[in-house]
Amino acid sequence: MEVKARAPGKIILSGEHAVVHGSTAVAASIDKYTYVSLRFSTPSDNDDTLKLQLKDMSLEFSWSVSRIKEALPESGSLRSSTPASCSMESARSIAALVEEQNIPEGKIGLASGVSAFLWLYSSIQGFKPATVVVTSELPLGSGLGSSAAFCVALVAALLAFTDSAGLDVNQQGWLLFGEKELELVNKWAFEGEKIIHGKPSGIDNTISTYGNMISFKSGNLTRMKSNVPLKMLITNTKVGRNTKALVAGVSERTLRHPDAMAFVFSAVDSISKELSTIIQSPAPDDLSVTEREEKIEELMEMNQGLLQSMGVSHAVIETVLRTTLKYRLSSKLTGAGGGGCVLTLLPTLLSGTVVDKVITELESSGFQCFIAGIGVKGVEICYGVSS
Amino acid sequence: MEVKARAPGKIILSGEHAVVHGSTAVAASIDKYTYVSLRFSTPSDNDDTLKLQLKDMSLEFSWSVSRIKEALPESGSLRSSTPASCSMESARSIAALVEEQNIPEGKIGLASGVSAFLWLYSSIQGFKPATVVVTSELPLGSGLGSSAAFCVALVAALLAFTDSAGLDVNQQGWLLFGEKELELVNKWAFEGEKIIHGKPSGIDNTISTYGNMISFKSGNLTRMKSNVPLKMLITNTKVGRNTKALVAGVSERTLRHPDAMAFVFSAVDSISKELSTIIQSPAPDDLSVTEREEKIEELMEMNQGLLQSMGVSHAVIETVLRTTLKYRLSSKLTGAGGGGCVLTLLPTLLSGTVVDKVITELESSGFQCFIAGIGVKGVEICYGVSS
Numbered sequence: 143m144e145v146k147a148r149a150p151g152k153i154i155l156s157g158e159h160a161v162v163h164g165s166t167a168v169a170a171s172i173d174k175y176t177y178v179s180l181r182f183s184t185p186s187d188n189d190d191t192l193k194l195q196l197k198d199m200s201l202e203f204s205w206s207v208s209r210i211k212e213a214l215p216e217s218g219s220l221r222s223s224t225p226a227s228c229s230m231e232s233a234r235s236i237a238a239l240v241e242e243q244n245i246p247e248g249k250i251g252l253a254s255g256v257s258a259f260l261w262l263y264s265s266i267q268g269f270k271p272a273t274v275v276v277t278s279e280l281p282l283g284s285g286l287g288s289s290a291a292f293c294v295a296l297v298a299a300l301l302a303f304t305d306s307a308g309l310d311v312n313q314q315g316w317l318l319f320g321e322k323e324l325e326l327v328n329k330w331a332f333e334g335e336k337i338i339h340g341k342p343s344g345i346d347n348t349i350s351t352y353g354n355m356i357s358f359k360s361g362n363l364t365r366m367k368s369n370v371p372l373k374m375l376i377t378n379t380k381v382g383r384n385t386k387a388l389v390a391g392v393s394e395r396t397l398r399h400p401d402a403m404a405f406v407f408s409a410v411d412s413i414s415k416e417l418s419t420i421i422q423s424p425a426p427d428d429l430s431v432t433e434r435e436e437k438i439e440e441l442m443e444m445n446q447g448l449l450q451s452m453g454v455s456h457a458v459i460e461t462v463l464r465t466t467l468k469y470r471l472s473s474k475l476t477g478a479g480g481g482g483c484v485l486t487l488l489p490t491l492l493s494g495t496v497v498d499k500v501i502t503e504l505e506s507s508g509f510q511c512f513i514a515g516i517g518v519k520g521v522e523i524c525y526g527v528s529s
Numbered sequence: 530m531e532v533k534a535r536a537p538g539k540i541i542l543s544g545e546h547a548v549v550h551g552s553t554a555v556a557a558s559i560d561k562y563t564y565v566s567l568r569f570s571t572p573s574d575n576d577d578t579l580k581l582q583l584k585d586m587s588l589e590f591s592w593s594v595s596r597i598k599e600a601l602p603e604s605g606s607l608r609s610s611t612p613a614s615c616s617m618e619s620a621r622s623i624a625a626l627v628e629e630q631n632i633p634e635g636k637i638g639l640a641s642g643v644s645a646f647l648w649l650y651s652s653i654q655g656f657k658p659a660t661v662v663v664t665s666e667l668p669l670g671s672g673l674g675s676s677a678a679f680c681v682a683l684v685a686a687l688l689a690f691t692d693s694a695g696l697d698v699n700q701q702g703w704l705l706f707g708e709k710e711l712e713l714v715n716k717w718a719f720e721g722e723k724i725i726h727g728k729p730s731g732i733d734n735t736i737s738t739y740g741n742m743i744s745f746k747s748g749n750l751t752r753m754k755s756n757v758p759l760k761m762l763i764t765n766t767k768v769g770r771n772t773k774a775l776v777a778g779v780s781e782r783t784l785r786h787p788d789a790m791a792f793v794f795s796a797v798d799s800i801s802k803e804l805s806t807i808i809q810s811p812a813p814d815d816l817s818v819t820e821r822e823e824k825i826e827e828l829m830e831m832n833q834g835l836l837q838s839m840g841v842s843h844a845v846i847e848t849v850l851r852t853t854l855k856y857r858l859s860s861k862l863t864g865a866g867g868g869g870c871v872l873t874l875l876p877t878l879l880s881g882t883v884v885d886k887v888i889t890e891l892e893s894s895g896f897q898c899f900i901a902g903i904g905v906k907g908v909e910i911c912y913g914v915s916s
Contacts, residue, residue: 395827399803402831405796409838412789440782444789444838451796451834453827457854464847 143182145302148175148316149294149521151280152287152349153374153476153485153514156417156445159392159452160410161358163403168414168421169345170355170368172376172514176278176291180299183271193273194259203243203256207269210260213239217264222304225329228261228337236260250283250382251338258293258334266300266330274299281378281510285477290346293334297327298521309523316522327351327521353520357418359411366418368517369425370434373488375466375500377473378510379458381481388480392452403452410448413441421517435489439472442487446474454479461507462486469500488513530569532689535562535703536681536908538667539674539736540761540863540872540901543804543832546779546839547797548745550790555801555808556732557742557755559763559901563665563678567686570658580660581646590630590643594656597647600626604651609691612716615648615724623647637670637769638725645680645721653687653717661686668765668897672864677733680721684714685908696910703909714738714908740907744805746798753805755904756812757821760875762853762887764860765897766845768868775867779839790839797835800828808904822876826859829874833861841866848894849873856887875900 150171157167183189193204211218213235220226228236236257245253263274274296280288301307301323308323319327328351335342348363349356355366396403420437446463449455459475462484466473473486488497501511537558544554570576580591598605600622607613615623623644632640650661661683667675688694688710695710706714715738722729735750736743742753783790807824833850836842846862849871853860860873875884888898 395831398824398827399799399831402796402799402803402828405792405799406831406835409789409792409796412786412792416786416789437785440785440840441789443840444782444786444793447834447836447838447842448793449834450837451831453830455834457851460847460851460854464844464851467844467847 143303144180145299145523145525146177146179147295147298147302147521147523148177149291149298149350150175150353150518151291152346153376153483153516154285155355155476155485155516156441157410157414158475158477158479159389159449159454160407162389162392163396163407164360165407165411166357166359166414166418168355168357168366168417169349170372170516171349171353171518171520172286172374172516173518174279174286174512174514176276176280176288176295178292178295178299179275180302181273182303183273187271190271192263192271194256195273195275197275197277199249201246203245205239205242205260207271210239210264211269214260214264217261218268220265222266222301223306223326225326225333226265227333232261233257233337251289254338255289255292258289258337259296261337262293262296262300262330262334266297266304279512283382284378284380285482286376287346287350289338290331290335290342290350293331293338294327294347294350294521297330297334298523301327301330302523302525309525311525313525316524318519318522324351324520349520351520354517355421357414366422368421369423370421370431372435372438372516373490374514374516375471375486375488375497376476376512376514377462377484377486377504379456379462379481379484380508380510381456381458383456383478383480383482385478388454388478392454395453406448406451410445413445413448417441431490435487439487439489442474442485443472449475449479456480459484462504462509465503465507466500469496471500530690531566532686532910532912533564533566534682534685534689534908534910535564536678536685536737537562537740537905538678539733540763540870540903541672542742542863542872542903543828544797544801545862545864545866546776546836546841547794549776549779550783550794551747552794552798553744553746553801553805555742555744555753555804556736557903558736558740558905558907559673559761559903560905561666561673561899561901563663563667563675563682565679565682565686566662567689568660569690570660574658577658579650579658581643582660582662584662584664586636586639588633590632592626592629592647594658597626597651598656601647601651604648605655607652609653609688610693610713612713612720613652614720619648620644620724638676641725642676642679645676645724646683648724649680649683649687649717649721653684653691666899670769671765671767672869673763674733674737676725677718677722677729677737680718680725681714681734681737681908684717684721685910688714688717689910689912696912698912700912703911705906705909711738711907736907738907741904742808744801753809755808756810757808757818759822759825759903760877761901761903762858762873762875762884763863763899763901764849764871764873764891766843766849766868766871767895767897768843768845770843770865770867770869772865775841775865779841782840793835793838797832800832800835804828818877822874826874826876829861829872830859836862836866843867846871849891849896852890852894853887856883858887
């Protein structure tokens, strides 16, 4: 009994920060995934432990299932079809289980990720011995939704063998869940995100679950279907940032300059709305693909200027912008800013030589680059693979 | 009979480009001047020519006054107290006078500057032989109002010996004109600016004449008095730009994204208004000088972001921004953008060592830096000096 799930990361196309002040934002999935393989132990394995292997970090944690059962007795009574929040009591028990492991220090989010794993696993699957293997193409803590992708892929794998999956285990290849099942995945993943982030917006897990794009405003999420394939160069500056401090900085600036900032946020709102319209408009013919891309580039450039006027850019982001500008490519920061990742639209007609040059130049500055398709499908599972 | 006049250059503190779309802008004089010395020939000189020496370029042009009289007969009938526009016919005659000189090519604005000189000289002083010597601390064509400063200083020197001056030629040191005389200087200088620029806004000559600061919106200029000395580092990127194309680019972007751009312009309007309030508020005590400077820095940063969202920044401007940001200094482009000059506020408490470091780093990138006091007095004259 083995299953593999993959869930995509996300980018914010427009509206980060301004969304906190009531503007519309647009997020999209990217074709970079976190993979979670789940294999239940068979009696012949003679193994009663739950193992979590984080391949990218070469880390493995394991607990005997009886130890988990003892620590989290109420998990056994939960039903996989009814997503539940981790109680304070369970959180304490989980903290004890995590502490028993040797979690390396300095890996931000690692302990909380392991906690989310224990809660989701025990709540959905109870106390079965198994091995869960995680690999990811998403850099951690860089605003690309790696924690949500982990939660979504994990939940999908865990639900794959329950009645809630609604899928035929004998089907081959990557399979999509139905709408009702996706809703269940999304809700459970949100519970995991709460353990990791405290008060997540729900945007990351929604994008990772459903894929494609969403617009969100004042807590309301609207799913959108992109009619045009977009390719982005994502540059990870590898500069860590303090999201809370950046959000607070924008709020303080808004208190100091309420009139100007209100107009800045309104400008961002217009940009997000225009972007949503462009993305959803009927697929254009070949000629107007370029026009559409130019419009998106211009909106990205405008949004970046507005983010700079909010004070959330960073010297390292400017370095990326300056480099891509040399090649006449448009870029904007994505997410919290102050470091993190930068998006650069790669137009359909752009030659591969130019792309190679830009990447070489950015990587020589110490950045990490990858090319991502935008607005891809959400979480998928695949039965019967070996991890 | 000798007089020297000096007229300051200007910077746009906020609102460039947005002002074309109805926003408020704020401009200020800087303590960098264009100097014009005027010495009438005496009979003993035995010289009946009008000489124009441009010291910085090591250029000299001269015309016999009888040749000028022949070419511009109607100038003799003009009165120095009644500013007059250069007629089409006079413009043609002047063009012929300019063509007779060997004007080096590639010096943008040189021929039109010489034309303005001939018109202003002959209109205000008629056909007296004299030597006019021009030197300037203002880089040409970089948006610092060098042409207006030239016109204002020239007009001031020309008016200094007329009844319109209203000054005592025996007074020592730099003298200021009275209000009525300044108005006359400003109007004549505007006629010169029209010859050089076609359709000038009148901002440059007004700042150069009256000094201090002005706010302007929809063609209305309001003079302001700054209550706090401000020091700016002005970095000349030496990258030439096409102001008309930049202005047109913003208008085209506004047509493509009317909603977002309207909010961007409104944000700039708020910034200019806030800046005007801060500048004119009563002189603060020492402690709050820093607070005031921090507010101005924040407004500059916001304005720069908004200019970027209008698409008028340039890689070379970003280089300056990135360099000054390393030293935690706030900068914005000033004027048309696309090159030109960048302003960096130098806070009162900033150590000279830091200023030296920034300048060294910027100059090593090939830029030209100078420090300017902001909001200084307007045009002044000094009798009896030797040029």
